[in-house]
Amino acid sequence: MLGEYRIEGRRASDIAASVERAIGAGELQPGEVLPPLRELAVYLEVNPNTVAAAYRTLRDRGVIETAGRRGSRVRPRPASTPREALRVEVPPGVRDTSDGNPDPSLLPPLERALAAAAARSSRRPVLYGTPAIDEELAALARSAFADDGVAEGPITITSGSLDAIERVLAAHLRPGDRVAVEDPGWGSLLDLVPALGLRPAPVGVNDEGPLPARLAQALEDGARAVVITDRAQNPTGAAVTAARAAELRALLADHPGVLLIEDDHGHGIVDLPLHPLSGVTDHWALVRSTAKAYGPDLRLAVLTGDAVTVDRVRGRQALGPGWVSHLLQDTVVQLWQTSAVDPTAVAGAYGRRRDPLIRALAERGVPARGRSGMNVWVPVPDETGAVARLLHSGWAVAPGARFRLHSPPGIRITVSGLSRGDIEPLADAVAAATGAGEPRRYE
Numbered sequence: 001m002l003g004e005y006r007i008e009g010r011r012a013s014d015i016a017a018s019v020e021r022a023i024g025a026g027e028l029q030p031g032e033v034l035p036p037l038r039e040l041a042v043y044l045e046v047n048p049n050t051v052a053a054a055y056r057t058l059r060d061r062g063v064i065e066t067a068g069r070r071g072s073r074v075r076p077r078p079a080s081t082p083r084e085a086l087r088v089e090v091p092p093g094v095r096d097t098s099d100g101n102p103d104p105s106l107l108p109p110l111e112r113a114l115a116a117a118a119a120r121s122s123r124r125p126v127l128y129g130t131p132a133i134d135e136e137l138a139a140l141a142r143s144a145f146a147d148d149g150v151a152e153g154p155i156t157i158t159s160g161s162l163d164a165i166e167r168v169l170a171a172h173l174r175p176g177d178r179v180a181v182e183d184p185g186w187g188s189l190l191d192l193v194p195a196l197g198l199r200p201a202p203v204g205v206n207d208e209g210p211l212p213a214r215l216a217q218a219l220e221d222g223a224r225a226v227v228i229t230d231r232a233q234n235p236t237g238a239a240v241t242a243a244r245a246a247e248l249r250a251l252l253a254d255h256p257g258v259l260l261i262e263d264d265h266g267h268g269i270v271d272l273p274l275h276p277l278s279g280v281t282d283h284w285a286l287v288r289s290t291a292k293a294y295g296p297d298l299r300l301a302v303l304t305g306d307a308v309t310v311d312r313v314r315g316r317q318a319l320g321p322g323w324v325s326h327l328l329q330d331t332v333v334q335l336w337q338t339s340a341v342d343p344t345a346v347a348g349a350y351g352r353r354r355d356p357l358i359r360a361l362a363e364r365g366v367p368a369r370g371r372s373g374m375n376v377w378v379p380v381p382d383e384t385g386a387v388a389r390l391l392h393s394g395w396a397v398a399p400g401a402r403f404r405l406h407s408p409p410g411i412r413i414t415v416s417g418l419s420r421g422d423i424e425p426l427a428d429a430v431a432a433a434t435g436a437g438e439p440r441r442y443e
Contacts, residue, residue, distance in 0.1 A: 007035070010046055015054035020063055023074055034064060034072045060175035062194030075194060083187035083402040088387060090396040096417070097426070098398040100234065102269070102374060103416040106349055107295045108340035110331065117330035132314070132323035133157055136333045141288075141302040144267075150286055151279030153304040156314050157324045161265050161289040162188050164303045164313075165227060166196065168285045171312035172259045173198055173224055180218040180226040182210055184377065184403040184410065186234045186263075189227060198225075202405040205233065207371045209240035212247045219251070225259035226252070230274055232266025232292070232373025235403045235412040237354070239266070239372040245275035252280045259309075260284040268293025270372045271347035283309050290332055292374070293341050300328050350374045353415040353423075360427035365436040376413045380434045383409035389433035395426060 005027040009015035022028040034040070037055065041048040055072050058064040066072045090096045138155040146152070158164040169179065175197030181189060183202035193200045201218040203226075204211045210228055218226075228248070231239040240248070252260060260281045264274060267288045278286050285305035290298045303313065317323070335341070354370045361368045361378065370376035380386040380400070387399045390411075400410035411430075418426070430436075 007040060007044070009044065009054070010050075012050050012053035012057060015040075015044070015046075015051060016057040016061075016063075019054070019058055020061075023063060028074050030074050032074045034074070036071060060197040062197050065199065083191050086187075086399055086402045088391060088396045088399065091391075094391060094394050094396050095422070095426075096396045097413045097415070098396045100375065100398070100412075100414050101296070101416060102292050103349070106269075106346050106416075107293075108335060110295070110298075110335075113331045113334035113338075113340070114327075116334045117327050120330050121327055126326040130323075130326070132318070134326060134329040134333060137302070137329045137336075140333065140336050141304070144288075145286070145304055148274040148276065150274075150276045150304060151284070153278075153284075153306055154310040156303050156310050156317070157329060158287070158301050158303055158313070158317070159299045159321070159324055160291060161263055161287050161301050162192060163299075164285070164287040164289075164301050165189065165261055165263065166192055167313045167316060168259070168261055168287075168303075168305070168309060169193075169196060169198065169225060171309055171316065172283060177225070178218070178221065178223040180215060180223040181405075182227070182229060182233065182238075183405045183407045184235055184400060185227075185405075186229070187402040190403070190405065200405060202407070204407065205236055205238050207236075207238050207369060208244040209233075209238050210244075210248065212244070212251055215248065216251055219255050219258065223258065225261065227261045227263065228277065230262050230264040230266065230276065230286075231270045231272055232375075234265075234373070235375050235398070235400070235410075236377040237370035237373045237375050239270065239272045240275050240277075242273075242275050245277060249277050249280045252277060256280075256282050262286040263289075265289045265292055266373055268341050268343050269346045269350065269374070271344050272372050278305075282306065285309050285313075290335075293343070293346065294332070294335055298328060298332065300324055300332055347372075350415060352420075353418045356420075356423045357413070357415060357418070357427060360423050361430060364427055364431035366427070366431050366434060370415075374414055374416050376415060377410055378413065378430060378434070379408055379410045381409065382434075383411065386411055386430075386433045390429055393429045393433065395429050 005022050008018045037051050041051045064072050065075050088098050178199045178201045179193050180201045180203050182205045201223045204214040269292050278284050287301050287303045289301040358368045368378045398412040
């Protein structure tokens with residue numbers, strides 16, 4: 001039975017645990033086919049319904065996938081194997097362009113905002129029973145959403161974008177449901193979807209956002225939710241244009257029962273306009289994180305959506321953490337009220353690193369993408385080789401496997417730490433690592 005490994009158990013929970021132990025120990029490999037349901041039932045001398053229940057549990061946990069007559073197999077990337085594990089270990093002396101972090105010099109100082117929040121807390125301590133959302137923060141967020149054309153809806157606060165997306169998905173979907181996700185896309189989201197027992201449906205992306213034909217196919221195949229990054233898409237830098245938004249809205253309008261989630265994590269670091277899709281489906285949500293513009297340690301995101309979705313998120317949150325710290329909420333209020341971040345200046349700073357790198361790569365015959373934000377995506381024929389050769393030449397980049405499902409290989413370069421003098425040497429190194437050209441000498 002499956003070579004050297006024998007599945008054991010008499011109860012569904014025991015059978016599922018046996019399979020999970022084998023996967024964790026490496027005795028069952030990603031992609032390996034499990035025995036047919038009835039065959040395993042005969043082998044274990046149990047009712048076929050018991051094996052069916054075990055397989056259903058494994059599928060709901062994101063451990064295996066079932067493909068009709070082709071049977072059940074271990075997921076190519078089990079939910080227990082996070083994509084963050086694919087990061088490059090950066091040796092001393094190697095420049096790190098792999099981490100996806102913002103430039104600390106572009107983040108606002110927090111001392112005054114934190115001090116003001118602490119002073120306010122001293123005057124009005126937050127105790128149990130205090131409303132979960134600061135009224136000033138909600139009003140500022142609502143005004144900003146309205147200015148950007150986002151459909152009107154109630155506001156709530158979560159501990160970052162991924163927390164918001166997880167809560168919204170859990171509010172509407174059940175294990176086994178399909179979720180259309182960008183490919184390449186945010187690695188943490190690609191891990192989260194199977195971890196929730198959901199099935200990712202990859203949707204290709206170009207510089208203008210998700211490809212309508214690919215999204216249409218995912219919807220026809222039964223996707224019950226769609227997650228779209230509006231601007232500064234990670235890892236490609238895509239930003240949804242007005243024309244693409246119109247196409248996507250028309251497409252989604254034909255599927256009003258689909259849950260739409262928009263991630264506008266680029267708010268505050270891009271100067272491209274937002275073209276929201278919100279309100280075109282019955283259930284929707286749009287989330288904005290403070291991480292990229294104000295610092296990753298400010299674990300706060302504002303979420304708006306239809307009344308049912310936001311109410312469900314609030315209700316479930318009340319049964320867990322209860323609320324996001326009012327100290328953080330008050331700090332963000334202070335930062336917003338004092339215009340601590342100038343989005344035009346921040347976007348310009350990233351653009352002056354990103355755009356010259358893309359041009360320098362093009363001059364060397366290396367195509368690259370990066371319309372907005374702090375990342376550049378470079379398609380490569382040999383991802384592992386390119387990462388290794390760049391590391392040897394003194395540059396650490398992120399392997400594209402962290403961000404891909406079925407899209408072609410690539411590498412991601414974060415430009416946050418680059419200076420003007422880094423552009424040409426880095427472009428030379430990438431060209432040499434990808435076989436696109438010979439490096440130039442510098443005297």
